[in-house]
Amino acid sequence: MAYDYDWSSIPGALPFLWTGMKVTLRITATAVLAGIALGTLLAAMRLSRSRLLSSASAAYVNTFRAIPLVMVLLWFFLVVPALLERLFSIPRHEDTRLTSSLVAFSLFQAAYYAEIIRAGIQAVPSGQLAAALALGMTAAKAMRLVVLPQAFRKMTPLLLTQSVILFQDTSLVYVASVADFLYVAYQVGQRDARLVELLLFAGAVYLAVSWVASRVVQRWQERLAT
Amino acid sequence: MGAGWRWEVFLERTPFGEGTYLGWFVSGLGVTLALSIAAWTIALALGTALGVLRTVPSRAARAVGAAYVDVFRNVPLLVQLFIWYFVVPEVVPPALGAWLKGLHPATLMFVSSAACLGTFTAARICEQVRAGIEALGRGQRAAALALGLTLPQAYRHVLLPMAFRIIVPPLTSEMVNLVKNSAVASTVGLLELAAMARQLVDFTALPYESFVAVTLAYVAVNLLVIAAMRVVEARARVPGFIGGGR
Numbered sequence: 460m461a462y463d464y465d466w467s468s469i470p471g472a473l474p475f476l477w478t479g480m481k482v483t484l485r486i487t488a489t490a491v492l493a494g495i496a497l498g499t500l501l502a503a504m505r506l507s508r509s510r511l512l513s514s515a516s517a518a519y520v521n522t523f524r525a526i527p528l529v530m531v532l533l534w535f536f537l538v539v540p541a542l543l544e545r546l547f548s549i550p551r552h553e554d555t556r557l558t559s560s561l562v563a564f565s566l567f568q569a570a571y572y573a574e575i576i577r578a579g580i581q582a583v584p585s586g587q588l589a590a591a592l593a594l595g596m597t598a599a600k601a602m603r604l605v606v607l608p609q610a611f612r613k614m615t616p617l618l619l620t621q622s623v624i625l626f627q628d629t630s631l632v633y634v635a636s637v638a639d640f641l642y643v644a645y646q647v648g649q650r651d652a653r654l655v656e657l658l659l660f661a662g663a664v665y666l667a668v669s670w671v672a673s674r675v676v677q678r679w680q681e682r683l684a685t
Numbered sequence: 686m687g688a689g690w691r692w693e694v695f696l697e698r699t700p701f702g703e704g705t706y707l708g709w710f711v712s713g714l715g716v717t718l719a720l721s722i723a724a725w726t727i728a729l730a731l732g733t734a735l736g737v738l739r740t741v742p743s744r745a746a747r748a749v750g751a752a753y754v755d756v757f758r759n760v761p762l763l764v765q766l767f768i769w770y771f772v773v774p775e776v777v778p779p780a781l782g783a784w785l786k787g788l789h790p791a792t793l794m795f796v797s798s799a800a801c802l803g804t805f806t807a808a809r810i811c812e813q814v815r816a817g818i819e820a821l822g823r824g825q826r827a828a829a830l831a832l833g834l835t836l837p838q839a840y841r842h843v844l845l846p847m848a849f850r851i852i853v854p855p856l857t858s859e860m861v862n863l864v865k866n867s868a869v870a871s872t873v874g875l876l877e878l879a880a881m882a883r884q885l886v887d888f889t890a891l892p893y894e895s896f897v898a899v900t901l902a903y904v905a906v907n908l909l910v911i912a913a914m915r916v917v918e919a920r921a922r923v924p925g926f927i928g929g930g931r
Contacts, residue, residue, distance in 0.1 A: 461776075526865070527866070527867075528865070530882070534896055627760070654772070658771055670759045
């Protein structure tokens, strides 16, 4: 007997699924903003003339890129709260899982953004920096007013592509039972014994969102190229 | 920390008495390696076939390849794994489903995870193979066909061997990504390295030792992959291409 699909539990669960999607979007948005901010700092450090700053940034980036995201999340969920508690004697909160995942994704994502931003900065013609310095700007000012605006224009599509990957990767907060979209879908599926339908639905939603986002980015990239 | 390390815990016997905690660690590492190798085999075979599909003259074949890449790239890896593990055994033809559900639970976890990681990575390898074939330009294909080779022969003897030599560096990154991605298999209960980290914490109550050991194991495996692929890269280098040497 072939499988008997029954999608009737989805409409009633939509409000619940939406609360999960809001958590997913919140993690994504936080990690994009914090990740780009920290990533810019890391890229600037990497390109600075100071050996110390540049190798510290390289060590950060290489460490995060060498470790599976699942392990990074497990570190943050199981180990970091206990460590903070011991170092600063912070009383154990009722629930630090969402905070931990926001921090983990921001720090992890920064390592990936940093490489994109570094490449973007390096792609700005060196004459631009020389001209800014010749006009009497300080290095920091030249970076902020001349180099970074041009670099960000060029690398926006890559940053957005990376953010679409991040949107998908946030589903891994499942390892800490944070109630994101996938986790809620899974719970509803278990509750109604309709795991097959709920998982297919979740897959379709992720597919639709990521596909549309990737297409928009592609269009943008083509427009920049011409 | 510092003074409190207790690495000797790995030599202690587990409560089940079947061996030491080091034995658990090694078995987790073994599962991660076996899973990565199985998935890589699937990914390379399927990814090559799809990459060829995306470059043949037939418009329909190219659309199939493109659709595959779109779907497998835009659904999160974890959702794909859940679909392979929870959905596929239910919705495939009943005979196959019954066989899958009759497997030992650990075997089903392994098979689902390998299928998931293999098909996921295939989408990425497909794009690399396509890029490699496109990098050859039209001349190679035209020359092969002009010599009287059929299209399949042109792919087998000219286009694919050349393309693979060009794409060794990106394939290395995909291999490293695959080893890292294999950690998601812990979510369906497969006792690979990441799952072993949690189990070690549960049984030894030593989170730092357990996590440091497992994290370093991933880094070590990936450094080995990179080192091995450097050798392949050096041997496969094509003269005349950028980075191709003499």
